[in-house]
Amino acid sequence: MPKGPTKRRPQTTARLLQAAQETFAERGFHGSSIEVICERAGLTRGAFYSNFRAKEDLFFALFDLHAQRVVDRLTHAVDELDTAEDPVRTVLTHMGTVDETERRWYLLSTEFTLHAIRHPDTARALADHDRRLREEIVRVLALLFDRIGRRPTVDLDLLARLTAAVHEGSLAQSLVEPDRLAPEQLAVTFLPALLETVSEPVATEG
Incomplete structure (x- = not known):
């Protein structure tokens, strides 16, 4: 049986990607910080770094x-x-x-x-x-x-x-x-x- 975090990972990744897409579109790549993307996704920096480097x-x-x-x-x-x-x-x-x-x-x-x-x-x-x-x-x-x-x-x-x-x-x-x-x-x-x-x-x- 997968643990909770493992089962949630796809949803977390999808939320981060959606937030990144919207933020990049508004601010550009360089104008978009990880903090803003995480805030938009409703996630913590820890959630970000558990999915992306x-x-x-x-x-x-x-x-x-x-x-x-x-x-x-x-x-x-x-x-x-x-x-x-x-x-x-x-x-x-x-x-x-x-x-x-x-x-x-x-x-x-x-x-x-x-x-x-x-x-x-x-x-x-x-x-x-x-x-x-x-x-x-x-x-x-x-x-x-x-x-x-x-x-x-x-x-x-x-x-x-x-x-x-x-x-x-x-x-x-x-x-x-x-x-x-x-x-x-x-x-x-x-x-x-x-x-x-x-x-x-x-x-x-x-």
Whole structure:
């Protein structure tokens, strides 16, 4: 039979993550102290340190939650590939989906990336989390090429990096000028031609 603290740990972690997400959104990563996050969660510093070592660990836990949302969207897109009239547009549209949660995450992740660039150990940890998410994007790209009957002629990891860069850069411009540029517009407009350029038709038998 699990002891009380063990059974309560998931709820405590969830409260801390929710409080961190809200506090980061309001104050930014550097402007959010552990004390304020704990106060918002209705928990003590002891509860925090029994779940996380530092504020950075909170960010990475939120990163994993965000990554799972991205993977879920991409998985849904993959499920639609067999019936989609335009598979490329289907995937790119799902990748470009932006709601308020995505907007808040972009602001936080951009600030944290700058923080990581200044701190090599943090940068390595961020790169590892990025790599795991990128592996899922590579999987989707491979399925997409197979669906449209083409074979990639470039490294899919590099292509995943490029598509992520287009998404993030487009999102930044869209947040600055929401009336001029939709979040997915650049990807949907230009990436289909790029995907064709970096691939070749799969030879059919006979």
